[in-house]
């Protein structure tokens with residue numbers, strides 16, 4: 001079994017990556033392989049609505065997106081993590097989500113995979129739960145099975161890193177991300 005974590009941050013060594021790693025560390029400890037794909041250094045262009053994917057499992061654009069989706073199609077679980085941008089997912093993650101039409105139109109290739117969400121913002125009520133919902137809603141449109149964390153937050157991992165603080169300071173963010181990882185591992189094993 002394998003879980004792929006998508007880090008939607010626009011920068012290296014990000015707060016989003018920190019919380020994503022917390023979830024994936026737990027999954028690794030449960031004996032499940034994990035891989036992180038960071039988007040900050042990838043070429044992810046917007047969908048241009050050319051409709052090539054209506055005719056075949058292809059995309060007219062030659063960037064990094066189809067390679068990322070090959071990994072997601074071969075995974076059993078997917079965690080998408082995003083910084084909160086104006087209470088929405090990051091632009092890079094949104095581009096990646098929109099580019100999933102080939103997977104949806106050609107046999108629902110992500111259906112049945114277990115999915116979870118993590119969102120990280122600088123404000124305490126900055127839209128983390130909204131961003132988790134956006135990710136989970138996208139997963140539902142792909143007929144994925146979604147999990148949230150076990151007890152402390154109900155939408156997934158929710159990180160809060162105000163300016164001048166460190167990700168390590170946010171115990172609630174760590175706890176919700178760890179619990180999301182536990183829930184994903186538990187669900188994958190139950191479905192095995």
Ligand SMILES: Cc1cc2nc3c(=O)[nH]c(=O)nc-3n(C[C@H](O)[C@H](O)[C@H](O)COP(=O)(O)O)c2cc1C
Nearest residue numbers: 009014015016083084085086087120121122123126
């Ligand atoms: C364009 C932009 C919009 C942002 N909007 C929000 C917001 O709506 N709510 C919030 O809590 N934080 C907001 N932030 C702060 C980031 O979500 C926060 O700094 C986050 O930790 C950055 O994640 P990263 O370390 O992965 O880049 C915004 C930051 C940027 C650059």
